[in-house]
Amino acid sequence: MSNAPLVPPFTLETAKLKVKAGQDLWNTCDYNQVxxxxTADSIWRNRDKFIKGTEEIKAFLKDKWSTEKGYKLRKELFAFTDNKIAVQFWYEHHDESGQWWRSYGLEDWTFADNGLMRKRQMSCNDVKISESERWFKEGVDVNTVPISEKHW
Structure with a gap:
């Protein structure tokens, strides 16, 4: 693994590393760290919610992970420029009734010079799945799951 700083301007290598660093952090489900x-003035569009600033982000994530149990996420680099990264993602979770869901989507990220994200736009669709249809089961490295169009 590279010791390259994960700040703009991104290279292919640092963009890929930034995506996986984000994936790994979100998989902790620790809103106090995520x-x-x-940035303090970061703006988000997450589905139909508009969020501004780290306190609103923290509250949003706390609420998200209080209801999305068993959350496991995979992100892959889609495209990048100097200070922007686009990712495709898949995540699974179950609700309080035990129903499993898989979410498919795209995110558009813009970064400040210090590497903190200052804008995030997310679009996503959710699909009910059964326990047997899960990809990201306990103990599975999300990065090793083969994902292709045949899985959609």
Whole structure:
């Protein structure tokens, strides 16, 4: 693994590393840590919610992970420029009734010079799945799961 700083301007290598660093951080489901990756005035569009600033981000994530149990996420680099990264993602979770869901989507990220995210736009669709249809089961490295169009 490279010791390259994960700040703009991104290279292919640093963009890929930034995506996986974000994925790994979100998979902790620790809103007290995750919100620190964003600028104090960061703006988000997450589905139909508009969020501004790290305190709103923290509250959003706390609420998200209080209802999305068993959350496991995979992100892959889609495209990048000097200070922007686009990712495709898949995540699974179950609700309080035990129903499993898989979410498919795209995110558009813009970064400040210090590497903190200052803008995040997310679009996503959710699909009910059964326990047997899960990709990201306990003990599975999300990065090793083969994902292709045949899985959609």
């Amino acid at each position: 919100h620190k990756g964003y």
